[in-house]
Amino acid sequence: xxxxxxxxxxxVRPTLGRHLLLALGAAAVxxxxxxxxxxxxxxxxxxxAIFAVxxxxxxxxxxxxxxxxxxxxxxxxVGAYTASLLLKDHQLPxxxxxxxxxxxTGIIGIVFGYAAARLRGPYLAGATLTLAVALPQxxxxxxNVFGGDSGLTVPPSVPPAWLGADFPPERWLAWIxxxxxxxxxxxxxxxxxxxxxxxxxxxxxHEAAAALAGIDVARTQVLAFVxxxxxxxxxxxxxxxWSGVTAPAGFGLGLSLQLVTAIVIGGLGSLxxxxxxxxxxxxxxxxxxxMASTMNVPSSIANNLPLAIYGAILVxxxxxxxxxxxxxxxRILAIVRARWGHTPAGGKKGVVDWDDPTPxx
Amino acid sequence: xxxxxNGSALRMRGIAIISLVGLLAACGTSSATDNSGTxxxxxxxxxxxxxxxxxxxxxxxxAAPGYSEIAPASNAYFVYxxxxxxxxxxxxxxxxxxxxxxxTxxxxxTRKLILETKVFGMFSALGTPTHLAVVDYINTExxxxxxxxxxxxxxxxxxxxxxxxxxxxxxxxxxxxxxxYIKQNLSGKKVGYFFQNDEFGLDGVKGLDDQLGSSSIAxxxxxxxxxxxxxxxxxxxxxxxxQVVVSFSIPAFTALALLSAAKxxxxxIWVVSNVGSDVTTLTGLLTAFSKGAVGxxxxxxxxTDAYLPLVGDSSNPWIKLFKGIHDQIIPxxxxxxxxxxxxxxxxxxxxxxKAAGRNPTRASFVKTLESTKLSNGPGLAPLGFSSxxxxxYLGVQVATIAADGTETTTGPVYTSSDTGPITQYSGSxxxxxxxxxx
Numbered sequence: 001x002x003x004x005x006x007x008x009x010x011x012v013r014p015t016l017g018r019h020l021l022l023a024l025g026a027a028a029v030x031x032x033x034x035x036x037x038x039x040x041x042x043x044x045x046x047x048x049a050i051f052a053v054x055x056x057x058x059x060x061x062x063x064x065x066x067x068x069x070x071x072x073x074x075x076x077x078v079g080a081y082t083a084s085l086l087l088k089d090h091q092l093p094x095x096x097x098x099x100x101x102x103x104x105t106g107i108i109g110i111v112f113g114y115a116a117a118r119l120r121g122p123y124l125a126g127a128t129l130t131l132a133v134a135l136p137q138x139x140x141x142x143x144n145v146f147g148g149d150s151g152l153t154v155p156p157s158v159p160p161a162w163l164g165a166d167f168p169p170e171r172w173l174a175w176i177x178x179x180x181x182x183x184x185x186x187x188x189x190x191x192x193x194x195x196x197x198x199x200x201x202x203x204x205x206h207e208a209a210a211a212l213a214g215i216d217v218a219r220t221q222v223l224a225f226v227x228x229x230x231x232x233x234x235x236x237x238x239x240x241x242w243s244g245v246t247a248p249a250g251f252g253l254g255l256s257l258q259l260v261t262a263i264v265i266g267g268l269g270s271l272x273x274x275x276x277x278x279x280x281x282x283x284x285x286x287x288x289x290x291m292a293s294t295m296n297v298p299s300s301i302a303n304n305l306p307l308a309i310y311g312a313i314l315v316x317x318x319x320x321x322x323x324x325x326x327x328x329x330x331r332i333l334a335i336v337r338a339r340w341g342h343t344p345a346g347g348k349k350g351v352v353d354w355d356d357p358t359p360x361x
Numbered sequence: 362x363x364x365x366x367n368g369s370a371l372r373m374r375g376i377a378i379i380s381l382v383g384l385l386a387a388c389g390t391s392s393a394t395d396n397s398g399t400x401x402x403x404x405x406x407x408x409x410x411x412x413x414x415x416x417x418x419x420x421x422x423x424a425a426p427g428y429s430e431i432a433p434a435s436n437a438y439f440v441y442x443x444x445x446x447x448x449x450x451x452x453x454x455x456x457x458x459x460x461x462x463x464x465t466x467x468x469x470x471t472r473k474l475i476l477e478t479k480v481f482g483m484f485s486a487l488g489t490p491t492h493l494a495v496v497d498y499i500n501t502e503x504x505x506x507x508x509x510x511x512x513x514x515x516x517x518x519x520x521x522x523x524x525x526x527x528x529x530x531x532x533x534x535x536x537x538x539x540x541x542y543i544k545q546n547l548s549g550k551k552v553g554y555f556f557q558n559d560e561f562g563l564d565g566v567k568g569l570d571d572q573l574g575s576s577s578i579a580x581x582x583x584x585x586x587x588x589x590x591x592x593x594x595x596x597x598x599x600x601x602x603x604q605v606v607v608s609f610s611i612p613a614f615t616a617l618a619l620l621s622a623a624k625x626x627x628x629x630i631w632v633v634s635n636v637g638s639d640v641t642t643l644t645g646l647l648t649a650f651s652k653g654a655v656g657x658x659x660x661x662x663x664x665t666d667a668y669l670p671l672v673g674d675s676s677n678p679w680i681k682l683f684k685g686i687h688d689q690i691i692p693x694x695x696x697x698x699x700x701x702x703x704x705x706x707x708x709x710x711x712x713x714x715k716a717a718g719r720n721p722t723r724a725s726f727v728k729t730l731e732s733t734k735l736s737n738g739p740g741l742a743p744l745g746f747s748s749x750x751x752x753x754y755l756g757v758q759v760a761t762i763a764a765d766g767t768e769t770t771t772g773p774v775y776t777s778s779d780t781g782p783i784t785q786y787s788g789s790x791x792x793x794x795x796x797x798x799x
Contacts, residue, residue, distance in 0.1 A: 040476035047469070140585065149559060149586075150490040151464060153497060170476070243468035245494035250465030286473070303420035303429060303459060 019189045023182045034174045042170040043242075044282050049177035050238045051278035053184050055262040056271050057231025060188060062260070063269025064197070065224035066204030067116055067124060071131030072232045073255030077248075078105045079236025081139065084152035084246040094157045094176055098237050105233020106226050113225030117218045132256040136248035151247025154240040177238050184231060185271055191227070192271070200224055265317055267326025276325040280317075285310050396719045400450060403720035406481025411452040412714065414484045414507075415474030417491065422461035423586065427612055427642045427699050428487060431510060432457040434703030435485055435710075437690040438683075442707075442798050448714040456480065464494035471495040475504055482507050482723065485528075485706050489513040489560050500524050505723055507713070507730075508706050508753065512636070513560045514779055517752040524727055526746060528706055528753035530668050532561055532609065533779045535634050535757055536568020539666055541775070541783055542759045543605060543632060544572055550630070551579040553603030555594060555618055557610055558583040565609035565634055567779075579603040584614055595621040598629070605630045610637040616646035619659045631663045635757070638665035639698035640766050641672070661764030666757040668741055669705050670790075671768045672698050679705075679739040682797045705739045709753075712738055712799040737791045738799070741774045752778070756786055 034042055054076055061067050079101040086097050112131065119127050139146035146152065159172035191197050202210040203220045211217050240246045258281055266277025288306040321328035400409040407413075418432040419425050436455045443452040456478055460466040467488075474480045482505030486492050489511045496515070499506045500522050508528035509516045512535065516527035543552060552573060556562030562583060570578075580601035582594035595618055598606055606622075606629045608615055615637040622628070637643075644657035670677040675684070683704040687696050694700055714721070717729040731748040738744075742756035756776030762768050774786040 038476065040473060043469075043472050043476060137587075140587065143558075150493050153494070156498075156501075170472075243465045243494070244498055245464045245468055247464040247490060247494065249463040249490075252463075303425070306459065307421065 015193045016186075016190055019186045023186045027178070027182055030178050031175070034171050034178070039168045039170040042168065042174040044286065046170070046174045046177040046238075046242050047282045048275075048278045049174070049181040050235050050242060051259070051262060051281050052181050052275045053177075053238070054232050054235035054259055055266065055274035055277050056181075056184055056188055057228040057235070058259050059263040059266075059269055059271065059274045060192070060200070060231075061224050061228035063263060063273075064192065064204060065200045065221060067221060067224065068121075068260075069116075069128040069225075069228070070125050070253075070256050070260065071112075071128035071135075072228070072259045073251050073253065073257075074131045074135035075105055075108065075229045075232035076236030076239055076255065077135055077139075077246075077251035078108050079233030080154075080240040080246040080251065081146060081152070081236075082233070083237035083240040084154050085145075087155055088152060094241070098180065098234055101233045101237035102230045103233075105236065106230040109226040109229025109233075110222065112229070113222035116225050117221040129253070129256075132253045136251050139248040147247070149248060151245050151250070153245050154243075156244065157241055173241055177242070180234055180238060184234065188227075188231075189271055196223070261314065263324075265314065265324055267324030267328075270324075270326045273324050273326035280325075284313055288313075396449070398719060401720050404481055404722045404726075405479045407451070407721070410450075411454050412448070413454045413456060413478065413480050414482055414710070415471075415478055415480035416455070416457040416484050417460040417467045417470045417474075417486045417495075418457045419462040419487060419491075420457075420459035422463065424462040424488065424611075426646075427639065427697075428510075430694050430697070430699040431485065431487065431703035431706075433691055433694060434687070434700040435707040436703075437686055438704045438707035438711075440690050441686045442711055445796055445798050448711060449719045453711070453714070455484070460488075460491055462488055462491060464491050467491040467494050468498070471498065475499070475502055481505065482726070484508060484710055485510050485703070487511065489515070492516075496522055496525055503723060505726055508709060510702075510706070511561075512564070514564055514752070515560065517750060519749055519751055522751070524723075526730060526751045526753065528709065529635075529702075530742070530754045530757050531752060531779065532564035532634065533568035533571075534755070534777045535666055536565040536609070537571050537777050537783055538568075538757050538759065538775045539607060539632055539634065539664070540569040540572025542664065542772070543607070547605050547630065550604040551602050552577070552605045552607065553580040553582065553598040553601055553629070554578060555582050555584070555591075555598065555606055555608045555610060557614065558585050561611075561636075562609040569607055584610070586611065586614065589613075589617060591617050592621045592624075594618075595627065596625060598622075599625055599627040603629055605632060607632040607634075608637060609634050612637050612639060612642045612646055616643055616650055619643075619647065620650055620655070623655065623659060633663055633665050635666050635668065638663065638762070639672075640762060640768060641695055641697035642699070644766065657766045658764065660762050660766060663762040665760050665762065665768075667760050667768075667770060668754045668757045669698075669701055669739055670741070671760065671770065672696065672701050673768055678792050682793045683739070686797070708738050708799065709735065709744070712736070715799045737788070739793070741790065742776050742786055743788065745778075750778075 034045060054072060058069060058072050061069055082101040082104045083097050086092055086100060115127060116124055140148055156169050157173060157176065159167040159169060199215045199220050202213065202215055203217050207217050243250060262277030262281045263274055265280050266275065267273025285306065288309045402408045416432055418429065420429045439453040439455050447453065456474060458470040458474065460470050471483065474483065483499055484507045487510035492509050492511060493515065496506065503524060506525040508526060512529050512532040514531040514533055516522065516525050517531065554566055554569065556566055580598050580603055582597055584591050584594060591614065608618060608631060610618060610633065615633055640657065640660060643660060647659055648656045670679050674680050683701055684696055686704065687700055712735045713730055716733045716735060717726045730746050735744050735746065740754045741758050742754050745752045745755040756774050758770045758774040759772055760768050760770045775783050776786045777783045
């Protein structure tokens with residue numbers, strides 16, 4: 001209890017005011033935006049929010065704590081199946097479903113966190129990869145509980161009556177997902193600015209040094225894994241609502257790799273980067289899909305073209321911006337500052353450190 | 362002067378709008394028979410000049426071989442139709458998106474089609490697990506969900522899914538007719554089953570058991586599509602002494618089963634349901650899997666069933682029509698059962714639009730399908746659409762495959778339902794209109 005109080009204190013206190021203000025501002029903008037755009041854009045906005053939650057959790061684990069996970073898609077599956085099983089026989093409010101999904105996935109995260117804390121580098125990647133490959137098979141094996149390949153359907157969350165009968169369900173779900181994403185972001189942002197966040201980074205940068213400084217390395221790694229898993233669980237439950245179905249094919253290795261793609265493209269270790277990466281994940285394939293039926297090329301080419309173009313865009317993006325979108329933005333900002341006379345912290349006027357334009361955020 | 366609008370003018374305008382709305386509503390209900398007048402944008406996806414429909418298809422992924430030809434084939438028929446004047450002068454535009462046979466992708470692609478592209482309806486959406494993921498949503502949105510490319514009897518659920526219509530005979534009917542054939546022609550032989558462990562295989566087995574009796578089956582073996590080693594199952598069938606093996610399998614697993622059996626020196630009579638028995642597809646798979654060691658010769662003596670004219674029957678007028686369109690518009694694709702399937706579905710859709718009248722709404726279109734009797738079109742059996750039945754073709758005909766790969770139908774066409782008796786169909790096959798469009 002003392003530990004949780006301490007943790008809570010760390011999460012809430014330091015820069016809470018600034019983060020809350022930012023989140024409220026973002027909430028106001030997003031609320032206005034979601035009301036202006038069409039139902040399909042709301043649906044895509046929901047997807048961005050969901051991926052942002054999962055990617056934020058993963059960027060904390062991989063970018064800030066140095067543990068690479070290729071199994072976060074499977075952890076999302078845990079959240080999604082929890083939500084689906086809860087909603088199979090009961091009508092529960094969406095908040096309750098999300099909280100239970102977070103708890104369940106968090107508990108699974110403790111188990112895997114302990115295993116992960118003993119593994120390093122490629123061995124850790126391999127172990128989490130196993131998770132991504134094996135966990136969906138459980139659903140196929142225990143067909144009676146998890147519905148096999150067809151999966152379980154998730155009933156949509158119905159907008160409350162006071163919003164009116166014509167209120168689009170897509171917008172309602174977008175609000176839920178955006179609220180969840182903002183809460184996650186505020187909590188994580190505060191955590192990262194706290195001493196816990198600093199221990200994460202210390203462990204990432206040099207385990208031996210961190211241990212000498214009195215940090216319990218294993219405990220820190222497990223904690224990072226649990227928080228990260230909880231985020232994946234939340235994202236998974238929202239994902240269930242979003243797609244209306246929880247099926248093993250939706251949580252394959254592809255999803256796990258997509259999440260890694262998002263945090264790398266967005267900018268490793270930064271929460272803003274997680275959001276950028278999620279935007280890429282949702283909107284770039286949306287641009288390239290649908291080309292198959294409109295282009296006049298042989299179908300064997302047309303069918304695979306959207307994926308090929310998506311891949312090419314990712315390759316080019318990494319060549320142009322090796323530090324991800326957030327890294328590129330920081331660099332542009334640094335250049336602008338250098339030009340217009342503001343001195344970057346600790347640097348000289350007009351000088352930009354090209355490899356690392358900003359210190360860790 | 363023009364800015365002055367007094368109260369009575371406003372009221373007049375109000376009355377005019379109300380009566381216009383009333384008139385439109387009246388049009389909406391009577392349009393099924395009212396074919397005169399001009400084309401209007403009568404429903405989402407319908408403009409004065411075209412009708413947009415959408416689909417989700419496995420263009421990539423595990424189900425793509427063979428099945429990825431279906432949507433281009435449907436599209437080729439629409440291109441042909443549009444070249445010949447379309448339906449009531451409207452062109453049919455077909456937007457199909459890849460879902461990779463992944464239900465989650467199906468969910469987002471379907472929403473893209475309905476919310477963004479704003480299609481009139483879904484057409485030929487392929488796959489049982491994939492379409493189950495979206496059938497609730499499509500019906501909530503009251504979007505016509507036409508001719509699902511799957512023989513699951515889940516689509517025939519009028520009260521739960523009033524807007525969803527199947528097309529091909531369901532797997533239980535196929536199982537029943539195949540079971541009856543075995544009972545009549547292969548009596549006294551031991552029978553074993555080999556089936557996919559999902560709705561597809563289980564529905565088929567239900568039909569087989571109905572005819573053969575569940576207690577008399579020597580062995581029941583199933584497979585999951587993710588495990589390509591079917592050796593143990595085939596060995597078990599061999600050990601049980603089954604002389605006839607009925608297989609409800611997708612093409613790749615029919616081929617794997619045939620190869621495993623050949624390796625074991627096991628040569629039962631294979632009875633394979635329609636989806637897993639396309640000769641062109643199987644020959645290709647057998648050759649590829651055995652690295653050229655064997656090919657189509659393993660198919661000799663196979664029993665299967667059909668609800669469309671046989672692909673190789675070049676004297677059939679429907680085959681002539683569709684093969685002509687294939688040769689002209691999509692010569693790059695093989696001429697096989699998948700292409701025939703896609704074109705035949707497209708023909709049924711054209712029939713339905715023709716019957717629904719000049720300016721249909723989504724609701725009036727569904728009503729037309731339930732109340733108007735469409736002709737068989739290319740199908741061997743009649744279409745069963747009515748207000749309490751959303752299953753498409755009601756029956757099949759048994760066919761056999763000779764050693765050289767030629768397929769011939771045998772016996773009459775039988776119709777049935779999941780629970781009803783099997784009856785011999787007495788109607789005759791229809792012939793296509795001279796210009797090939799309904």
